[in-house]
Amino acid sequence: MDDILLQVLNGLDKGGAYALIALGLTIIFGTLGVVNFAHGALFMLGAFCAVTVKAVLGFEKVALDPTRLTAWGTPVEIRTTYVEAWFGDFGTLLLNFSVPVSIVIAIPIMLLIGIAMERGLIRYFYKRSHAEQILVTFGLAIVLQEIVKSQFGANPIPQPAPEAARGMIDFGAMIGMQAGGVVYPAWRLIYFLFSLLVIAAVFSFLQFTTFGMVVRAGMADRETVGLLGIDIDRRFTIVFGMAAVVAGLAGVMYTPILSPDYHMGMDFLVLSFVVVVVGGMGSLPGAVVAGFLLGIVQSFASMNEVKNIIPGIDQIIIYLIAVVVLLIRPRGLMGRKGVMEH
Amino acid sequence: MSKMNITRRGLLKGTALAGAGIAAPTILSSRGWAASYTNEPKGGTVTFGFNVPQTGAYADEGADELRAYQLAVEHINGDGDGGMLNTFSSKELKGNGINGKKVVFVTGDTQTKSDAARASAKRMIEKDGAVMITGGSSSGVAIAVQGLCQDAGVIFMAGLTHSNDTTGKDKRANGFRHFFNTEMSGAALGPVLEKEFGKDRVAYHLTADYTWGWSQEGSIKKYSEGLGWQTQAAVRTPLGAGDFSQYITPVLNSGADVLVLNHYGRDMVNSLTQAVQFGLRDKQVNGKDFAIVVPLYSRLMAQGAGENVKGIYGSTNWHWSLQDEGSKAFVKSFGQKYGFPPSQAAHTTYCQAILYADAAQRAGTFRPSGVGAALEGFSFDGLGNGPTEFRAEDHQCFKDVLVVKGKENPTSKFDVLEVVEITPRAQVEYPASLLGGELGPYNDGA
Numbered sequence: 001m002d003d004i005l006l007q008v009l010n011g012l013d014k015g016g017a018y019a020l021i022a023l024g025l026t027i028i029f030g031t032l033g034v035v036n037f038a039h040g041a042l043f044m045l046g047a048f049c050a051v052t053v054k055a056v057l058g059f060e061k062v063a064l065d066p067t068r069l070t071a072w073g074t075p076v077e078i079r080t081t082y083v084e085a086w087f088g089d090f091g092t093l094l095l096n097f098s099v100p101v102s103i104v105i106a107i108p109i110m111l112l113i114g115i116a117m118e119r120g121l122i123r124y125f126y127k128r129s130h131a132e133q134i135l136v137t138f139g140l141a142i143v144l145q146e147i148v149k150s151q152f153g154a155n156p157i158p159q160p161a162p163e164a165a166r167g168m169i170d171f172g173a174m175i176g177m178q179a180g181g182v183v184y185p186a187w188r189l190i191y192f193l194f195s196l197l198v199i200a201a202v203f204s205f206l207q208f209t210t211f212g213m214v215v216r217a218g219m220a221d222r223e224t225v226g227l228l229g230i231d232i233d234r235r236f237t238i239v240f241g242m243a244a245v246v247a248g249l250a251g252v253m254y255t256p257i258l259s260p261d262y263h264m265g266m267d268f269l270v271l272s273f274v275v276v277v278v279g280g281m282g283s284l285p286g287a288v289v290a291g292f293l294l295g296i297v298q299s300f301a302s303m304n305e306v307k308n309i310i311p312g313i314d315q316i317i318i319y320l321i322a323v324v325v326l327l328i329r330p331r332g333l334m335g336r337k338g339v340m341e342h
Numbered sequence: 343m344s345k346m347n348i349t350r351r352g353l354l355k356g357t358a359l360a361g362a363g364i365a366a367p368t369i370l371s372s373r374g375w376a377a378s379y380t381n382e383p384k385g386g387t388v389t390f391g392f393n394v395p396q397t398g399a400y401a402d403e404g405a406d407e408l409r410a411y412q413l414a415v416e417h418i419n420g421d422g423d424g425g426m427l428n429t430f431s432s433k434e435l436k437g438n439g440i441n442g443k444k445v446v447f448v449t450g451d452t453q454t455k456s457d458a459a460r461a462s463a464k465r466m467i468e469k470d471g472a473v474m475i476t477g478g479s480s481s482g483v484a485i486a487v488q489g490l491c492q493d494a495g496v497i498f499m500a501g502l503t504h505s506n507d508t509t510g511k512d513k514r515a516n517g518f519r520h521f522f523n524t525e526m527s528g529a530a531l532g533p534v535l536e537k538e539f540g541k542d543r544v545a546y547h548l549t550a551d552y553t554w555g556w557s558q559e560g561s562i563k564k565y566s567e568g569l570g571w572q573t574q575a576a577v578r579t580p581l582g583a584g585d586f587s588q589y590i591t592p593v594l595n596s597g598a599d600v601l602v603l604n605h606y607g608r609d610m611v612n613s614l615t616q617a618v619q620f621g622l623r624d625k626q627v628n629g630k631d632f633a634i635v636v637p638l639y640s641r642l643m644a645q646g647a648g649e650n651v652k653g654i655y656g657s658t659n660w661h662w663s664l665q666d667e668g669s670k671a672f673v674k675s676f677g678q679k680y681g682f683p684p685s686q687a688a689h690t691t692y693c694q695a696i697l698y699a700d701a702a703q704r705a706g707t708f709r710p711s712g713v714g715a716a717l718e719g720f721s722f723d724g725l726g727n728g729p730t731e732f733r734a735e736d737h738q739c740f741k742d743v744l745v746v747k748g749k750e751n752p753t754s755k756f757d758v759l760e761v762v763e764i765t766p767r768a769q770v771e772y773p774a775s776l777l778g779g780e781l782g783p784y785n786d787g788a
Contacts, residue, residue: 149397153401185620258616303592
């Protein structure tokens with residue numbers, strides 16, 4: 001029972017990342033009709049916002065100690081961070097909380113990146129075929145990856161969680177089970193809760209604001225909304241920026257779980273597309289449900305008891321589920337009629 | 343009046359004798375060869391082909407290899423401070439190139455993909471005239487390129503490849519490896535693991551699902567089970583999985599008290615980081631402190647895991663903190679040129695370039711069979727790993743192996759590992775027949 005609960009928790013935190021990326025993909029597809037293969041790169045850019053914030057906060061004053069030499073004969077460098085020198089304990093606190101601090105910085109940056117991407121490139125491909133959209137966005141993803149690699153190198157860059165969130169939480173004891181049976185990393189539980197919060201915020205925004213109402217109307221019938229005199233294109237540009245923010249935030253908070261490198265977006269991209277397809281193209285609730293569902297299924301398929309029966313199942317289970325769902329429900333779990341059907 | 347009777351038979355005999363007479367000095371001389379060989383250098387230069395990952399996940403390691411190769415070429419051609427040529431036991435290289443020819447080089451990008459690596463090696467051999475191919479950061483790539491070099495008739499001096507198969511079942515006459523292998527890692531780590539963790543342990547392996555991972559898992563199981571350890575499970579994980587948490591959660595309540603991460607590079611960084619995140623480093627199981635072991639460490643990669651490497655044991659081919667004269671000379675030379683210490687990938691590739699150059703100089707030719715004969719059974723010292731030998735039977739270098747541990751109090755970002763033990767060469771030697779395979783004959787090519 002403990003093992004099963006552990007895998008459920010694991011699937012939920014993994015599913016949180018899938019759901020957030022798939023949510024952004026679905027928003028873009030549902031509003032703009034664009035298949036955005038650069039969405040994984042937005043997740044990666046979000047992660048590198050965190051890396052950059054940490055690097056800026058950790059900017060060091062370098063003094064040379066001529067009395068001590070390195071192994072290659074140059075004076076030893078003594079490094080102290082400016083932020084700690086200037087702000088003392090508050091500086092140390094800032095460094096410790098660099099990942100949460102990055103969220104505040106990442107929101108405007110990702111919004112700008114998203115808007116620039118849409119205005120600078122994507123909008124020229126609205127009326128092109130999906131194949132052409134895939135080619136151009138995939139090309140963009142590769143360009144973004146290479147830019148990041150040229151600046152930050154190819155190796156993963158460690159990004160620790162705040163010290164207070166590095167420990168374990170006895171989840172079993174919290175829900176009345178035997179203590180010590182289901183102990184889970186605190187940051188992963190925080191990530192799961194964070195993903196729920198962002199999902200709720202996105203749904204609330206679309207559901208309860210006038211802006212959201214117009215966007216939803218545009219998703220249902222773009223032409224009619226345009227005929228009503230509403231500049232739907234401008235709103236959709238902001239929606240693209242919003243999707244970039246969601247992907248970026250997912251990336252920022254994921255950095256303590258997975259040390260970021262330039263390739264991390266690609267790892268999530270394919271999985272997220274499967275999530276979108278299983279959830280149903282254009283369905284926001286579908287993307288969220290499928291994200292968590294596939295995360296949990298993937299975790300269970302990696303259990304030794306399962307792998308002993310079907311070796312290698314962990315590596316194909318996601319795609320197997322996609323095949324089965326599409327055979328039974330060709331529009332996906334919660335797909336809308338008419339989307340990608342013409 | 344004399345009369346010449348020229349018969350057909352007499353003419354043939356005479357021609358044969360004259361031909362033998364002309365050829366005799368070169369046939370009888372060890373340095374004489376009748377036919378040409380692939381990319382025989384004709385002018386004043388000889389071309390090396392450096393095939394390293396310049397893109398992809400191992401690009402940083404590839405960049406370090408390239409730095410080391412450039413340094414080696416400088417030293418062979420007589421520029422710079424000479425580096426380890428000053429400490430190398432063989433004094434054949436005089437700083438004026440090899441066999442009177444200056445060394446030039448071309449580079450290729452393996453992308454850490456076998457097909458791309460073969461394509462770039464092929465291009466360097468066929469288009470650029472490379473007489474030797476060297477480099478790489480993956481066993482799969484090394485084995486693929488080694489096969490290509492064998493067929494093309496050039497020497498392959500392997501870069502960072504740790505699988506037993508490179509000089510085991512997939513060995514080739516034209517291929518030589520300076521780097522150690524998983525068998526040696528197991529032999530070196532075994533006694534240290536026993537000393538640190540005892541004989542009564544239950545191990546759980548997470549293994550990268552490709553040739554190196556299987557080789558590493560096999561070697562560690564062999565030596566740990568030899569100590570009396572049990573193997574609870576050995577789980578194969580896909581290469582580049584990113585998030586390994588679904589493989590780590592089953593470890594938590596499995597009853598195992600040691601986690602062996604047969605992962606390298608980015609996989610190692612991620613799986614180790616996540617294992618520590620799941621509290622395994624601080625966990626107590628079966629009344630013992632839980633232990634994590636990373637059998638193959640790379641300092642470059644360990645930097646990516648940050649604080650998570652603290653106290654974690656593993657093995658490595660070489661480390662910049664070694665205090666022998668060869669290592670000190672190399673660190674000084676590399677550090678002064680680039681501003682930071684070299685990685686083990688840089689060290690092994692520098693050594694490979696120097697060893698090839700020295701062998702070609704001693705052989706007096708770049709012909710693969712000639713260079714190979716000079717490398718086979720060659721004993722040397724002064725290149726940072728103590729007395730070393732290129733074993734003739736499998737073209738594997740035998741030398742001391744380092745057991746290292748993640749440093750508790752690093753003094754700089756390069757200072758992440760500390761050498762716990764230098765395992766003597768005798769302890770990691772094994773019979774060539776153990777790993778199977780056939781070298782086959784040398785191929786000199788054209």
